[in-house]
Amino acid sequence: MSQPESAVADAQAGGRSGQEPLAKLAARYGLRRAIARPRFPAYVRQLWERRHFILTYATSRNVSKYSNSALGQLWQVLTPLLNAAIYYVMFGLILGGRGNIDNYPAFLLIGMFVFTYTQRTVTAGAKSISGNLSLIRALHFPRASLPLAYTIQELQQLAISMGVLLVIVIFTGEPITLFWLMMPLVLLLQTMFNIGAGLVMARLGSSMRDLNQLLPFITRTWLYASGVFFSIQEKVVGTAKLPQWVADTMYYANPAASYIEFMRDILISAHNPPGSVWISCVFWAVFALGFGFWYFWRAEERYGRG
């Protein structure tokens, strides 16, 4: 049906390529491909130049998120608190998960808040590209800005939650020690890991639309495997009578568990984390950040396609 039109198009293309191929013409005038992936160092530099956009975008999303509710920004604190209260009743009181854990409320809250940060970043990261196709198809910017902005948005929320957490931890009778100064370090390491994980999820989510249906299952399994409301050591070695290395692997191989343990070590004086948990914390942070950026960058020019 479209025969005559294609004839026109062919005649035009053929007629021109008879004189000079368009690619050559473009090369002669130094024109570059409109869509080309910059080299990795250049990409990181572009991303740095867009830091104001990333920050403003993250803040704006946070502001607009609660703009329709009466309590507004208060929900940033209320949501994790309500979650922790439910888990305290469920696992601490009804199911008896507290076992021999010292200061169970602080133990649970730290686990909850630290895990929620990673979980929310991963979930948001998976939607950061696929949910912003119109933005990607309208404006030019390094696409990693979006997963990065989502991570920063969660970090801003976490900062508020952490303030609440500290108040509660002090209230439960924990002494304030110099170790508390290491808190930002743990958060920095965890943020590095979250950025990497968010980037990986962003690329996966951009091509696998079904990921969003599947993610709640994955994150819930992850939650149960991270020892948020029970002690891995106690359950694995104490109750299940498995060898010690199983418990150690569960701590070291699971970044969420590592960060939770590190944070508990800092804030709860009686808590005994597995010895070298800080090594796995550093490893996961560096590995995830490096791999995440590389993996995301590899598909940079394809994100607009959907």
Next chain:
Amino acid sequence: MAELTEELSLVKGEQPAVPGKDGKDGAHPQPVAPAGKPPFDVPTGTPTVVVDDLHIVYRVYGAASDAEKGNAVNALTRILRRQGRPQMKEVHAVRGVSFVAYHGDAIGIVGRNGSGKSTLLRAIAGLLPPHAGAVYTDGQPSLLGVNAALMRELTGERNIVLGCYAMGMTPAEVREKYQEIVDFSGIDEFVQLPMSTYSSGMGARLRFAISSAKTHDVLLIDEALATGDREFRKKSEQRIRQIREEAGTVFLVAHDLRVIEETCNRVIWLHKGKIKMDGDPKEVLAAYNKG
């Protein structure tokens, strides 16, 4: 309404119009050069955009049946079996478009809804990856429009800052342009209110004011002119003309053919993802109106 009848006549007149044009174009394979410009492939005119046999294929998700969607177990089995989604469709929006745009060109793109105009613009801007072929450009072409970056729940104030950063401005540039944007949009004290409280005209004015605050080498405009009241339309047309003078090359997609005739020196007629005609605005628009 007028547009509809115009398109109806286009459908009717489609077949007879083509063979005559075909013969004409076949004899002169190159598009007609705009008046007052050297013919193509003469080195004096500097090409700024070269589109070489471009094909764009969209992936469209959706049209999913209710039984398919939302079941996480289904999703898991499908990922494990590596099956494609049954409801995924590929739309071949641009099918082999080639042309060269030169410095100082203002090119209008006309065609019916769904003929691939906006897709072509996005491909030139480097926002949609080509399925085959390539787009070569000088500098970074930019699409006029920041709508996707703005958030309705935020105040105009915050949206101006956000939009400016989204277009890649520095903080100094944002401070410099801020008042200019507010003045041009004419929304005055409403800038303190959330954009969701704006009338549609006010929102459109603010969006246009933000998007046109930046100067570009190659500018792509997609139906930006038909916004606001008459007074603002005049203002924005003037702004477009000013942008055109500053920019090297302008592409304009609009349904209002009068606007294209007034501002462009070359018109490309897209039909079903292919170039049907390319040349002088008067000739192309006359043929387009005839169908």
